[in-house]
Structures are given as C-alpha cells and as structure tokens.
Amino acid sequence: MADSMTAQACPIVEVTNVSFAYDSTPVLEDISLAVAPGSVLAVLGGNGAGKSTLLKLMLGLLPLQSGRIRIDGVDVAAQPDEARRHIAYIPESVAVYPQLTGLENLRYFLELAGHRKLEDARLLAALEEAGLTAADGRARASTYSKGMRQKLIVALALAREVPLLLLDEPASGLDPVATAELSRLIRRLAASGVATVMVTHDLIAVAEVADELCFLRAGRLQQDRQLPEAARQDVATLRSLYLDAAEQA
C-alpha cells in the first residue's frame, strides 16, 4: 500500500477497452475506467446492465475476451491469482460458515488468501475496527445477523490491508444505521489511500460515499463524472442525473 501511496499517478484499477459477451450476447462493450488510490468510484446501473460481469472480470473469475484489466499494476488475465491478492471483495449477500466462530471464519478466509500465522490480537483489532466486539468474534457465526456478517467481511478486508476494495451492492438488505456505518468505514479506508469500486443501483448509498460516478447502461459506460456537491444532499438531483444517463445510453 505504501507503494501505491507514493506513486500517486499510477491508478489502482485500470480497465482498458474491455468487451465481454456471453455466447454471442454482448454484455459489456468497450469499457474503460481508472480509479486512483484513495478514490471511491460508484458504478451505477439497473438490473442486467453488466455490473456483476464487470466485477467478475476484475476479480479474474471470468475469462477476459478483449481489452485489459490491471489491478495495482498486475495484469488480471495473465496473473489472476496475483491480482486477487490485491483485492478485497465484499459480495452482495454475505455468507460465512455458520459452524465456525467469527474469528475462525476470519482466520480461515485469511489463510485462503495466503496469510499465515496471524495473531489473535491483530484479528481482534480488525474486528473491532469493523464494529464487532471480541465476544462477537468468539460466537458461532450461526448467531450473526446480516449486518454482523457484513462487518465480519469488512474486518476481513481491513485485515488483508489491500489497496483495492470491491463492493457488490453494499447496502442491500442493510438498515440505514448499518449502511451509515459501512459508509464511514469506506471513507476511513479511502483516507488511508485504499481505492474503492462499488457497483450498485442504490442512489442513496452512492450519495454518501462516492467521489466519482459512472453509469452502466446496456453494456456501455458513460464518461466519468465528478459527483456534483449538490447531489450529495439532494436525491432529486441524483435521480435526474441517473435518468439523464439512461437516456444518453
């Protein structure tokens, strides 16, 4: 992370001319975007716009058909495993192993990601930072609420100390309090230089945290926009931006 901090010019995410089709149905067409360290990009789009496909491509879980994706300088198509090492991914519906405790889940996921010999203190610190107590960490995950599960995965992202956070519909199913907590966490991470990409159709979640916005409609990306300050307070402005983008596509 220290490297990316010094190389301000070098973006964490670089998507260049990416197109993707399932069989012969085009899903993404000539997508290009870049996210700098400490920046939060929100990709907005309706159902079936290709948001999940874009995420999977960034994670290297789908084969790249054309274009190029680099994560923290690593080519995803060439070294998908290495690229994933730099990404913390928080899926839409967060599921963990109910038969393990929170700490055990965390340790297991970290081991899967290649981290070895992790002291409890560091894990507990990550849990605490994500908003879970030590007692929560020692309880079986089967007793967790959805919000607690999400915090567990956020703790995982924190503990991994990666330069990129990928969020899939981060606010889905969360109550407003939990959504606000999540937003605060994202902002804190951004302040420490972590780049964030979130895909969502939720306008309000975007308003709170995003530095930049882009709209994905029918596989095409509208040019990047700075989010007008006014829109942060005004849902109506936001909605008109969204509809405007839809018309252009």
Next chain:
Amino acid sequence: MTHLITAVAGNEWRILVRERTFLPGAIALLLLLLVSLAITLERYQAVHEKQHEHTARADADWQAQPDRHPHRVVHFGDYAFKPVGPLAHFEWGVEAHTGQSIFLEGHRQNAANFSDASESTALLYFGQLTPAFVLQTLLPLALIFFGYGAIARERESGLLHQILAGSPSAAPLLLGKWLALAAAGFAALLPLALLALVAVVTTPEHALRVAMMLAGYGVYVLIWSGLIVTVSGLARNAHGALLGLLALWIVLCIAIPRVLPELAGQRHPAPTHVETQLLAEAALREVGDSHNPDDPYFNAFRTQTLERYGVERVEDLPINYGGLVMAEGERLTSEAYAQASERVFGQHARQNLWVDRFAVVSPHLALLQLSRSAAGTDTEHYIHFLRASEARRYAMVQALNELHTYEIAFQNDRDQRLGAAAWDAIPRPEYAPPDARFALARSSGALSILLGWLLATGALLSWLTRRLERAHGN
C-alpha cells in the same frame, strides 16, 4: 372436495411429467423393467426346458429299467422337480439359491441339489436383476427423484406461501401431489398388472396370489409417494428433502433387508448339512442297525415277526423277511433323518419369523415377503417342496420294499429279479405346488404391515397438512 383434489392432481401430474428428470427417469425405469423381464423370462424358459428334459429323461430311465431286484430300484432312485410358477417370471425369489430338483433314493435324504448360487461369482452378491427388484428397490428411488421437490421447491420459490395463503385448506394440495406421484408409480406397475392378467387368464388358480401381489405393490407405491411428499413438506429446502429421502431409501431398501436376516441367522443358528446327517446317524445307532446280526432291536423285530406268523425260522415265513427288515430299516432311518431336517427347517422358519416380525421397520422388507410368498418363491414354499419330495421318496421306497417282501423269495434273495412292468405300479406323483391358501398366512401378515404403513403415511400427511396450514396463516 374430490373435484378439487382431482383438479390439483391433474395439475401436479402435468408439472411432474414436465420435470426435467421425469422423462429420462421414466425411460430408464421402463428399460430396466423390460430388460429384467427378458432376463427372468429367459431364465424361466431355460429352467422349464431343462426340467422338461430331465423329467422326460427320468421317466424314460425309470421305464427302461431292465428286470431287476426291487432293492436295485431303491438305489436307482428317481428325481423330483419343483415346477417354476408363472409368477416367478416376475419374482425369482430364492429360486437361484435353492435349485429346482432333488434326487430321491433309499436310505437317505438327499442334499445334492444344484443351485445357480453355488456356481456364481462375486457378481451374485450385487443382487439379481428381476422385475421385482426393479419395482421394490429402484422404483422408490425414481419416485424420490420425481417428487423430492414437490413441496420443498415451492417453498423455496415462495410459491407455496402464495398458494396456501389464498386457499382454505392445504389438504387438496397435498392429496393432489400424493396422487400425482402415486400415479407415476402405478404406471410403472402396469407391466406387472399385464403379466398378472395373463397369469390369471391362463392359470385361474393363481388369481388370489396375483391379487395379493398387486395389492402389495399398489400399497407400496402409495406408501413411498406419501413419504416423499411428507419429507418434501418438512424439509427446509429441496436439497435437504432429497438428501433426507435418499437416506431413508438407503436404510429401508438397502441396509435393513441385509442386516436383519444376518442377525436372524446369528440368533437362530441352523446346523450344517453334515452335522444334521451325523446327528441322525448317531440317533439311528441308538435304535438299531439292520446290518448287524446281533442287534437287539432287530432281534426283537425278528422274534415279533416269527410270533405273528407262528413259525420258528425266518426261512419258514410265507413272506420275504429280508424285505421286511428293509422296510423297517427304511422306516427308522426316514424318521431319524426327517427329525433332523425338521430341526433345520424349524431353525429356518424361526429365522424368517424373526425377520418377518421386524418387517414393521421397513415396508420394503414387508413387500419382499409378500412378493416372494405370493409368487411361491420363498423358503416356506421350498420347504413344502422338500417335505412333499420326502413323502414321495418314502412312498416309493416302501412300495419297492413291499415288492421285495411279497414278490421275492427269501432263498437266494439277491439272485432274483422282477419284470420291468412291476415298476409302473410304483407311485411317482408329480409335485403339486400348494394352492394360494398356503401363502395366505405369510403374505397377508406382510400385507397388513404394509397397510399399517399406509395408515401411518396418511396420518403423517394429515399432520403435515395442519402444520402447513398453521405456518401459512389459515
């Protein structure tokens, strides 16, 4: 209400047959039924022909005997054959393990019967592919595949709640699903029904057996369909329903039918053939030895005989004393051997009874008993054949001993012969399998266990109905 149920059943049936698994499953099941039927028919034909050939050969040999001493005929012996009943096409039962013929001769009861089992390789231990096996074991599996999602999948998709919230009772839905699934099972029974029809038309005396069998299989299908719908309704999701049903199938159809007979064998051990023989021979030694001139039993027998005819020496008897001794010896040995084999039969019957009682835990086991008993291919029918054969053997040997006593002179006994015509008078009755009443006790016991399961299944379903109604706010 009935209209509603049939409407639901019709709809469920449409859903069922449009299921992706239905067509391949149904085709596979049908193919297996046909192949297994072809195999058993072929086997039946082969046994039938061989038996026909052997019977003809045994008859010809019997008739072609030259002039002989009757005692030679006692040792020449004869064969008894157990005809394979028409229902054996379908349910081969223990036939492969018993063989269908037995040799009858003087002085001994024969165990030299030839069974397919003694000539089989490890493959036999995987079971036998018969139509009965397909219907008893594979049909429930197919029904599970067709019906595990009956309720569970609708619960997953929220459809169940949607339907139940808008209807006054869950009963028509459950009954409809039960009937639709059972209908698929009944369709698989059609070949059996056709076969049964043929059997009833050609051999009306089998009508009762056929009826028992059809009733048993019909109830079996209803039980499984009901169990499947119940488990599907209890499971949290389709995956859980499938796994639960598969576990149930493994326990009821695979594990219990193997474990119970094994335990029964341990509980009521039967002596080996050799031990039985040796014990009978030891018992005979206690009674008397017709070959020993100083044997007290036969000395007393001689004194008695001489007194009865009022003569001093056996040479003066009006009949052949040698024949009398043979007859008395045969009576003694037959009694001893019969006692010994009855002990064995008794143990086998106890083993089977023990297993029969535990059929309560598995409808599959109850159906096995019903099916084999009704088809005439269970141990009871085999023992009936063995007893009848022993009676025939005894009658044959004693008739020959009678010839020996009255037609052969005591002097130079062994050098005399009788004309071949004499053998025609010896009784050689063909084995008549017992009528349906013989099978009734065992098969009706099994059928009542199946009916008990059906009742229990019905109770489970009505409990599930109330549970679903409660859960969905009716």
Next chain:
Amino acid sequence: MATEFRLLLRSRLTLAGLMILFAAAGIALWLGHTEMQRQHAEIERAAALQAEQRTHLGYATQDDVAAGSVGYYTFHEVADPPGPWSFLAVGNRQVMPPVQRIRLLGLEAQLYEGESRNPERAVAGAFDFAFVVVFLLPLLAIALAHDLLPGERERGRLGLLQSLAQAERSFWSQRLLARLLLLFASVGLPLIGATLILQRPVTSLLALLVGIGLYTTFWTALAGWIGLRWRNLSSTASAMALLSIWVTLVMIAPTFANAALARSVDADLGGEIALEHRRKVNDAWDLPKSATFEPFFASYPEWRDTAPVTGRFHWKWYYAFHHVADEHVAPKVARYRDALAQRAEATRMLGVVLPSVAMQNLFDGLADNGIDRVLAQRSAIRAFHTRLRHHFYPYLFDDLPFDHSAHAAMPSFEPPQRTPRQDALAWIGLGASGLLALFLVVRSLDRRVRRAAARYALR
C-alpha cells in the same frame, strides 16, 4: 487443512453420516468374524461327531476286517476352514458347505452335496465389510462431495471464496482431500483395529487399504467433479446424477453382467454330472463284470492279474465300477470346471471397467471365498479321494485284511493352501478409475484458468 476438517466435523449431518459408516464397518467386521467363528465351530463339531462314529465302527482296532466294508462305512470329513481374511467378504461361503464328507465310493456323486442354509438369508446377501465398502462408502462420498461447489454457490459463499483463494485448484483439492481422508478413516480405522485384534498379516492389510483408498478416491473425486465441471448444476441435480451413477455401477451393471454370464457360460452341468454318474453306477450292477473291469484295468493295468471276480458281488468290482463312473463323467467334469473358471475370469475382466466389481474382486481375492476357492477345494478333494483309493486298492485287489496299521495309514484331507492372490485386473480397474476421476477433477479446475490464458494469448 485443519479448518477443512473442522468445517466437516462441526456439521451435525456430516458427522452423523461418518459415524454411521464407521459403525456399519465395525458391525460388518464383527458379523463376518462371528460367522467365520461359527463355521470353525461347525467344522469342529462335525469332526468330533465323525470321530465318534469312527470309534463306534471300531475298525481302527480290528485286524481282520474287509477293506471294502471299511471303505463303505468310513466317512472322511473334508473341511474348508475359513482363511485369515474370510471374515471380510463372506462370498460363496454363504451357500457352500464348510465341511463335507467323502468316502471311498464314486466321488462325483458326493462332491456336490449342497449346504442346507436358509435360502432367504442367502438371497438377501451378506452384510459384510466388503458390502459396507462397495455399497455404502460411495453413498457417503456422494453425500459429502456432491455439493462441493454447488453448495457454496447456493449458500452464497462462492464469490467470496473465489475472490480470496490464491489457487483455486489447491483450494478445491484440499476440500476434496479432507472428505476423502475422513471417509477413508471411517472404514479404514475399524479395519485396522480388526486386523490388529485378530493379528492378521500387515502386508495384506496395507494392500487392501491402498485398494480401498483408490475406490474412495474414485467416488469422492467423481462426486466433486460433477459440480466443478458443470458449474451451473444445482446440488440436487448433482446428487441425482451421482446416485444414478451409483445405481448403475453397483446395482444394474453387475446384476446385468451376472445374468449375461449365466446365459453365455454354460456351467449348468453339475446336475447332469451327478445324474449321469448315478445312472452309470446303477447300470453297472446289471452289466457283466467285464464291462466294469475292462475300462478299469485300462487305467490301472497293475491290478489286471489279480484274482478274477466270479461271484455275484465283490468289493473290488463295486469300487471299480464306482471309479469307472467317475472316469465316465470326467470330460463333463472338466467342462464344468472350465466353465466356472471362465466365469470367474469374466468377472475379473469386468473389474477393469466397473470399479465396484473391481473392489469386490479385490476383497474376494483376499478373503478367498469365491468360485476360485470352490474350485481349489474340489480339486484338493479329488486328489485326496485318489490317494484314498490308491491306499485301499492293494487291500481290495489282493484281498488283504485291512488291519489296524492299514487303518492308521489312511490318508487324511488337508485343505488346500491359501496363496494370497493379487487380482491384477482389479488393481488395474481401481487404479484406472481412481486416476481417471482425479484427472477429471484437476482438468475441470484447470480448464477455466487455461481458457482465460488462451484467450489472452490470442489477443
């Protein structure tokens, strides 16, 4: 890896399944062992009763008795005691007699005496260790591994796992390996325990464990592969596909092959042999003595010049025609034996393509209760019968009294040695199927990565 075990063992269903398999293996071993103990006891009881009968006959202490009477009344028990591993797979022991009786009369009429076992018990099939491994182990492998990937997807964890896992191949392989090891331990530990308690040779145990390991690998890898290969398959579809494969491999294919084998290989000669033998013996009584002695002396010219039989009956004539009847059916006997051997061979061949049959064959080879043992026992009995005849012939043909030393010198039957037979075809079948399943798993894991790399190179 520790967490993989924890994940499996903390699931109540998985634990219950493994415990049931463990218990079933233990029960099957115990049932098999007690069955073999019972057969040992049966053999001993028969031997004691037989000895009592011989004592009662009293020939051992008489010096002037006719050899013919001794031969007629003296039965020799020929036992087939269970081997050290017989308890694993009961096989033909369920239907074949553990002990038979043989006397000097024609052998072929005595050799095929059956056993009076309850046929309903036999038809159910034994619940032995081989059954637990061949039938039940795959079912649990399917239960544990069918939702390897589909289960994670359906529970919503797949994306997270994939985003974390450094190398997908090693991740899924570890998961499969954990399942494989637990399954293997559930049947392997009871087996090892039984081997240690019963003090059986460890080398055979190791070979068997390797075989069971391959079979477990086949099923576990196959179950995992279905979901890894077709990634959109639901866990229920995967379970159904796997259970269909199971039914085909352990129920339909072997039973079908058995039926086909029964049809194609004409082994149905046993009954005919006995029938013909009896007919030959019976006919001899009414034929001139020369009809017996001519063929007999052709085989045994050394007795040609002994005193001719002139009376109605002589023991040497009696035993000669019994032997002539044996010789008469010899070609059929050879055909029968060949047919059975051919069946056994065909079953071994089947092991190459059906892993279930290969596993059963491997057990059969070690337990040695199969058709090969039956054939070996029969030929040992035949050799014994020949020795017995040769021992009696001087006394019969030279009319020597059968004194106590002749009685003491009578041969006795020793069951044939058991040489552990390694069924190469079973090893091929198990090895090939295990490796094939492993290969499929690895390939399905590599596929996606390779496809991605290939697309990239093209560009």
